Amino acid sequence: xxxxxxxxxKLMISGQCNCGAVAFTVTDASQTNTQPGGIFICHCSxxxxxTGSNGIAVIVxxxxxxxxxxxxxxxxxxxxxxxxxxxxxxxxxxxxxxxVNDPARMFVPAGLISSGADELRVAHxxxxxxxxxxxxxxxxxxxxxxxxxx
Ligand SMILES: [Zn+2]
Ligand SMILES: [Zn+2]
Numbered sequence: 001x002x003x004x005x006x007x008x009x010k011l012m013i014s015g016q017c018n019c020g021a022v023a024f025t026v027t028d029a030s031q032t033n034t035q036p037g038g039i040f041i042c043h044c045s046x047x048x049x050x051t052g053s054n055g056i057a058v059i060v061x062x063x064x065x066x067x068x069x070x071x072x073x074x075x076x077x078x079x080x081x082x083x084x085x086x087x088x089x090x091x092x093x094x095x096x097x098x099x100v101n102d103p104a105r106m107f108v109p110a111g112l113i114s115s116g117a118d119e120l121r122v123a124h125x126x127x128x129x130x131x132x133x134x135x136x137x138x139x140x141x142x143x144x145x146x147x148x149x150x
Pocket of ligand 1: 017018019020021022090091092093094095
């Protein structure tokens with residue numbers, strides 16, 4: 001049976017891609033087992049190319065807090081042949097989608113969130129040493145030269 005939970009202070013996030021074919025929800029996004037809540041921005045060249053911007057902003061959530069609402073059949077993925085990097089995207093509109101961060105957790109692109117983002121703040125910038133020359137970081141998120149170091 002499911003454990004009984006009180007309804008207090010569960011951060012509920014919902015989001016979707018640009019065309020709406022794919023949608024998801026996240027409950028209790030403030031808690032993950034091994035990483036703090038908040039937004040991570042990856043400034044690496046792979047994330048920059050995949051978004052056409054200065055990188056990608058994501059939250060990392062435990063698998064059991066993540067649910068697809070619709071559209072899993074529209075999810076495409078591309079894995080870089082050499083290197084540990086993979087992106088998931090909507091085959092209809094091309095929006096980046098939530099994907100596998102590690103076996104226990106999903107990453108969720110923060111720009112997809114349509115409700116529930118009010119309490120989120122940028123907590124960490126990663127791969128700052130390889131950011132674009134024009135990229136100026138203007139918030140007080142902790143800056144990591146390469147991968148996240150907890
Ligand atoms: Zn779409
Ligand atoms: Zn990256």
